[in-house]
Amino acid sequence: MNLNLSERGVAMKTRQRLAVVSEARAGVRREQLDRRALDSHQAEQFAAFLAYAAARSPFHHRRLTANGQIKPLEEIPVLTRTEMMANLDEATSDRRLTRAALDSHVASMTGEDPLLFGEYRVLMTGGTSGVTTYLPFDQASWRRVIAAYPQALISLGFGPRLFPRRRLALITAGGPLHMTYRAAVTNRSPIMASLRLDVTASVSDMAASLDRFQPDVVVGYPSLLAALADEQRAGRLAIHPGMVSAGSEQLRPAMRDAVTDVWVAPFNVYATTEAGGVLAMECREHRGLHLREDFNHIEVVDAHDNPVPEGTTGAALLLTSWLNPVMPIIRYRIDDQVAITSEPCRCGRATKRIIDLTGRVEDTIRLDAVSGGRIDVHPNHFEETIEGWPGVGQFQVVHRADGITVSVVPAPDSPEGWDARLAKELDARLHSLGAKPPSIRIDLVSDLARPATTGAKLRIVRSEV
Ligand SMILES: [Zn+2]
Known part of the structure; x- marks a missing residue:
């Protein structure tokens, strides 16, 4: 042929x-x-x-x-x-x-x-x-x-x-x-x-x-x-x-x-x-x-x-x-x-x-402890608190030297003031673990940022400290 x-x-x-x-x-x-x-x-x-x-x-x-x-x-x-x-x-x-x-x-x-x-x-x-x-x-x-x-x-x-x-x-x-x-x-x-x-x-x-x-x-x-x-x-x-x-x-x-x-x-x-x-x-x-x-x-x-x-x-x-x-x-x-x-x-x-x-x-977040020294906070504490919170669609937590930022894609039916209540709840949870919580900021975004270098895998809880 x-x-x-x-x-x-x-x-x-x-x-x-x-x-x-x-x-x-x-x-x-x-x-x-x-x-x-x-x-x-x-x-x-x-x-x-x-x-x-x-x-x-x-x-x-x-x-x-x-x-x-x-x-x-x-x-x-x-x-x-x-x-x-x-x-x-x-x-x-x-x-x-x-x-x-x-x-x-x-x-x-x-x-x-x-x-x-x-x-x-x-x-x-x-x-x-x-x-x-x-x-x-x-x-x-x-x-x-x-x-x-x-x-x-x-x-x-x-x-x-x-x-x-x-x-x-x-x-x-x-x-x-x-x-x-x-x-x-x-x-x-x-x-x-x-x-x-x-x-x-x-x-x-x-x-x-x-x-x-x-x-x-x-x-x-x-x-x-x-x-x-x-x-x-x-x-x-x-x-x-x-x-x-x-x-x-x-x-x-x-x-x-x-x-x-x-x-x-x-x-x-x-x-x-x-x-x-x-x-x-x-x-x-x-x-x-x-x-x-x-x-x-x-x-x-x-x-x-x-x-x-x-x-x-x-x-x-x-x-x-x-x-x-x-x-x-x-x-x-x-x-x-x-x-x-x-x-x-x-x-x-x-x-x-x-x-x-x-x-x-997911990363473990290391924070200052109330009793001195440092404390390791398992990513689950963030995920359990934020997941399903009224107003939250998808989210990501990033810990940097200046505090913790939670980026949130808001859900369609977000109730008034949900973000301030969430920041407060996170602060309380970290306190209950014995950590001295750094400042917590809730950022509203339309998409979550993905790293270019690791196959664009999204880490929901990330430490940059
Ligand atoms: Zn099977």
Whole structure:
């Protein structure tokens, strides 16, 4: 068969799309494995992955082996982001992927889907620590990343359909270095219409685009989904998605309720770039997030990296992920606070579930104590006080040297004087904890400010002190 260049391009794209769908279907089948089959799948993948990392990366060879043998997992040292980045030139499994090569690729990136060496998609992720990480993905790894989208849709009964086509709206961070953006631009499909919205757009612009598009699936950040639900309640948006999924930030109970009230119960997703995107996601039972154990193993640990009992919320988790062997992630410390259970779920799936994801990403606020010294105020104290306060839509708390500012998108039906009463209530709550409250200011805003550097994830309680 003689194909011209553009026909060849189309044929290749079609093959790639079919490969993603078959990857997704394989993932759905693995969701059905019983515990024993899952354990043996994990053990096999795990051993092969550790051997691969030790053979391909000098850095991991040093970490993983003793006397020429791969160590048992619990004897492998914990890996921090800082350490991984300090050893970048030896940490990847392709010696061409040096810091210099990655730096220069990122500095000269153009277009929506640039490839390094014609092969690698390079993503960047920054934690609250301020250390940014490069994560290069090869073609096979990337296919596994984007297959998570159709996999979730198929698994929850929203699989691709020829007529009428599914209409998928994705709210993503705004550039090719971010996973949500790159996944959206590489996951276009002829049997699924999609709309990408930039997370930094204003809520009213986003509502207007969604209104025109009329999605039946919406994927986005919980704080924005809640803000959009407020728009719908106020009569400025009229969409009727049958499925909503929320990720990248903490899904607070009030946000879940706001979305459920106007549309459907959202599916909470826990994703990290280091795990190649989706690490855990809710099923129809909405009773915890099923871990994607066919590609990941997690250990929940305390502040000293010792394991905590099942069901207990840890200080951090250690992630081992073999989805992307280009950048081996082995006992990699992530400062998210989760609890897991291996009790079977009513949906029938045997994977472990994250049952508590509440301590994620928010900052603890350190204030002067009445009795002298300092006191740590958990972010929950702010969230519990402000959430649901009459007059408050979405909000954010920022602690700076000159005091605490609460930015609030007012609710449509704000009662007179609500803001002064809220400031007073917060002051009283901080007093009751033994803190000397700094000045508290309530700022009315139309949108909440998002950081440009960390995938535009909104931290509801943030310390800048
Ligand atoms: Zn389930």
